[in-house]
Amino acid sequence: MPNNQFKRGELYSVINGMASTAVARRLQKNFRQAGLEITIEQWSVLYHLWKEDCLSQQELCNRTFRDKPSITRLIDNLEKQKLVKRTASKEDRRINLVCLTDAAKALQDITIDLANQTMNEALIGVNKEEIETVKSVFQRVYDNLT
Amino acid sequence: MPNNQFKRGELYSVINGMASTAVARRLQKNFRQAGLEITIEQWSVLYHLWKEDCLSQQELCNRTFRDKPSITRLIDNLEKQKLVKRTASKEDRRINLVCLTDAAKALQDITIDLANQTMNEALIGVNKEEIETVKSVFQRVYDNLT
DNA sequence: TGAAAATAGTTGCATAACTAACTATATGCC
DNA sequence: GGCATATAGTTAGTTATGCAACTATTTTCA
Structure with missing residues (x-):
């Protein structure tokens, strides 16, 4: 099933791509805007x-x-x-x-607050079940490769 | 609901943590082992x-x-x-x-094959529906932040 | 038409990642 | 006891990322 294979390959960019980059940039930006170096x-x-x-x-x-x-x-x-x-x-x-x-x-309280706020922004429109699925899939991916 | 808040903050490390690191390292290793520089x-x-x-x-x-x-x-x-x-x-x-x-x-065919193989290894025990959920959640996360 | 603004790309500086090779200390075992 | 091995951490070299400041073109519009 080469078609299915190809789609799996594309998943590399899902796991390592736009979303994780966007979250990292936003969190860094939020730190910077709060004057945290x-x-x-x-x-x-x-x-x-x-x-x-x-x-x-x-x-x-x-x-x-x-x-x-x-x-x-x-x-x-x-x-x-x-x-x-x-x-x-x-x-x-x-x-x-x-x-x-x-x-x-x-720094603990302020930075954890900022991380929570950032993830709240990031996860607008995503429900608890979906979050659990993502966590569970990522755990399995990690286990598969280590 | 501070408890829920805290758990959302922890999600940063889900999106940017162990799974994406593990996949990137494995793919790089597979390239190297195939003699690709x-x-x-x-x-x-x-x-x-x-x-x-x-x-x-x-x-x-x-x-x-x-x-x-x-x-x-x-x-x-x-x-x-x-x-x-x-x-x-x-x-x-x-x-x-x-x-x-x-x-x-x-390089196209060999490297895409390696990426497919890597993702197949990574996604053992993960079904199509779960993959679709991850893709869809990551798309929403990206859209929320850009 | 011509000056201001937008767009494409580069460069410099700081931080971070991986690999390989290294030092120093601790452990195992004959 | 003493040598081999394992473990903790550092250093050097290459690649990559982000930001800010820069040059060179093109577009906009008064």
């Missing part, structure tokens, strides 16, 4: 630290689905902006624990 | 040229949802690899028409 990638790291502070870089790799060099540089930049601080673990000297500063803690 | 971003440009050759850079911006500098540099790299060629338009001297070389034409 962080990137959405930096925000996604902070997001996991707000849930659980002082994670190792490896743990941040796992939770944000990034590789180690990406996390190294994101933490470099977050440290320059005084939003996190690396602390050597006492149990294992290979490990850096990445901990939030007070400045980063102050 | 192109990036998935370059491929996405070629994809639109296979459908319609000799588009302007602006038209490629529109179709790939990228901004002009991104396309300028993608075309720079594709030109270095002798996969496309810029030709000045005769009607409007501001416009570069981007045309495929024979080398690029030879």
Whole structure:
């Protein structure tokens, strides 16, 4: 069924295309308009630290689905902006624990509000069931490839 | 309903997170394993040229949802690899028409096959209806934000 | 017709991604 | 104990993205 095959191939651009780009740009724009100087990638790291502070870089790799060099540089930049601080673990000297500063803690509520607002804008006319379907499909896609 | 709000915010990472990253990495890996030296971003440009050759850079911006500098540099790299060629338009001297070389034409079938295979792997256990829902939701998200 | 505005493309700067190769520390096992 | 291996993190090089500022054409319209 080559016709069906072709349509599946086109799905690459659905998953990696216009919608995710549009959402990322809008969220970044909303941060900027609120005077927040962080990137959405930096925000996604902070997001996991707000849930659980002082994670190792490896743990941040796992939770944000990034590789180690990406996390190294994101933490470099977050440290320059005084939003996190690396602390050597006492149990294992290979490990850096990445901990939030007070400045980063102050960003939690406002940025999560902005993310919620952005997703509310994005999801106008989309119902709960459809959202659940998208989440469930994406989970299966991820599981299929890892 | 703050609870619902919070869950919507989390959706950012659904749309921009693990699944799209995993699909992009797998497709890139499959290209590499087949000995193809192109990036998935370059491929996405070629994809639109296979459908319609000799588009302007602006038209490629529109179709790939990228901004002009991104396309300028993608075309720079594709030109270095002798996969496309810029030709000045005769009607409007501001416009570069981007045309495929024979080398690029030879890549069409194999790379589209690889993309189809990748999406088939990714979509195991996902049915047609669910795919249609994802496509339809992403279209609405895009429309809401543009 | 001619100045202002719009459009096409490029360049510079910052951030981020992936790969491969590297250092340092910890663990396993003979 | 000590060597091989695994794990945590960094660095270097290439590609890609976004924004702002820029040049060069074309269009608009008073």
